[in-house]
Amino acid sequence: RSNDKFVTDIPKIELHVHIEGTMTPELRWKLAQRNKIPLTAGSEKVLLPTLAETREAYQHIRGRIGATSADGKRNMTFFEAYYGGFDLLQTEEDYFDLAMGYFERAGEMNVRYCEPFFDPQGHTRRGIPIDMILKGFKRAQIAAEHRLNVRSQWIMCMLRDMSPESAMDQYEAALPYKDMIVGLGLDSDEFERPPSLFDDLFKRAREDGFKLTSHCDFNQKDTHDHILQVAERLGGTGAERIDHGMNAADQAGLMEIIKSKDIGMTICPCAYIRHASEEAVFPRIRKLFDAGIKITIASDDPAYMEDNWVLHNLHMVREKCSFNNKDMMQLQRNAVSICWASDELKKKLL
Ligand code: ADE
Ligand code: ZN
Numbered sequence: 635r636s637n638d639k640f641v642t643d644i645p646k647i648e649l650h651v652h653i654e655g656t657m658t659p660e661l662r663w664k665l666a667q668r669n670k671i672p673l674t675a676g677s678e679k680v681l682l683p684t685l686a687e688t689r690e691a692y693q694h695i696r697g698r699i700g701a702t703s704a705d706g707k708r709n710m711t712f713f714e715a716y717y718g719g720f721d722l723l724q725t726e727e728d729y730f731d732l733a734m735g736y737f738e739r740a741g742e743m744n745v746r747y748c749e750p751f752f753d754p755q756g757h758t759r760r761g762i763p764i765d766m767i768l769k770g771f772k773r774a775q776i777a778a779e780h781r782l783n784v785r786s787q788w789i790m791c792m793l794r795d796m797s798p799e800s801a802m803d804q805y806e807a808a809l810p811y812k813d814m815i816v817g818l819g820l821d822s823d824e825f826e827r828p829p830s831l832f833d834d835l836f837k838r839a840r841e842d843g844f845k846l847t848s849h850c851d852f853n854q855k856d857t858h859d860h861i862l863q864v865a866e867r868l869g870g871t872g873a874e875r876i877d878h879g880m881n882a883a884d885q886a887g888l889m890e891i892i893k894s895k896d897i898g899m900t901i902c903p904c905a906y907i908r909h910a911s912e913e914a915v916f917p918r919i920r921k922l923f924d925a926g927i928k929i930t931i932a933s934d935d936p937a938y939m940e941d942n943w944v945l946h947n948l949h950m951v952r953e954k955c956s957f958n959n960k961d962m963m964q965l966q967r968n969a970v971s972i973c974w975a976s977d978e979l980k981k982k983l984l
Contacts, residue, residue: 655935898972
């Protein structure tokens with residue numbers, strides 16, 4: 635891992651991190667013990683693994699289809715590992731610990747403001763009340779602001795592989811917590827699930843005052859169509875941000891639309907290089923940046939992506955895109971510009 639003092643020290647903003655994707659093996663282990671839930675560690679053979687085995691399993695999370703490693707054990711896919719972690723979250727304290735764990739880490743990296751995602755349906759479909767989740771998050775959010783000087787607002791993401799009706803029901807159930815939720819997003823498995831399926835929900839959310847964003851992950855089927863839908867039709871006239879959206883760099887027309895509408899993009903390089911070559915990733919990042927599109931660098935699911943947090947992602951683009959100090963500052967200014975903090979807070983972040 636490359637290292638650089640300038641990047642380590644600068645005040646940071648993180649706008650693309652799934653709170654459930656910050657569940658470290660240590661927290662997973664702790665929650666399994668506390669809630670007396672049997673833990674699996676990737677291979678069907680290892681029930682009730684040790685902490686060391688849990689850590690080990692995290693190092694082999696790959697791809698969409700579970701690969702088999704040399705010793706015959708089946709590795710966890712990303713989605714298996716990610717949604718498997720949801721089952722361990724059972725009490726308000728668990729949600730507090732998950733969020734606090736991320737905020738502490740964020741504080742250590744000099745992240746001063748963040749907008750973490752959460753996936754309410756992944757919890758409520760297991761019978762967890764929305765109040766429990768958001769009460770735990772809220773306590774952590776307040777503690778982080780006071781104890782760590784890390785400010786935050788939440789983005790509620792709907793699972794696009796579930797139905798639009800389910801998303802609307804979940805949205806309405808979360809409305810009592812509107813004051814701690816700044817935006818609505820769309821994540822999970824994108825295959826044949828275009829953003830337009832959720833038109834009604836995004837229109838409603840915009841009317842209700844939420845900011846809008848949607849995942850368009852790198853190199854997915856129909857990605858250019860999905861990017862265009864997010865830019866031009868979500869909420870009626872297009873979303874404020876696109877999460878990932880890297881394939882916009884393939885088409886001058888898409889880049890022009892994103893630029894002219896001043897749409898922000900959240901880019902997570904360590905997530906892409908797990909599936910794509912460096913030559914596919916870094917020139918695209920550089921191209922978007924050089925076009926003056928407001929991109930920001932983030933971590934996505936750091937615990938499941940070889941433990942690469944926002945700091946590592948920043949070090950990586952610094953080196954691989956040959957960004958200088960001025961460029962690194964511009965990335966943070968982009969983040970301030972496209973984040974959804976109040977104007978008053980934005981002034982303090984600059
Ligand atoms: N939800 C959490 N992480 C995700 C990812 N990398 N892609 C799609 N949905 C997600
Ligand atoms: Zn994501």
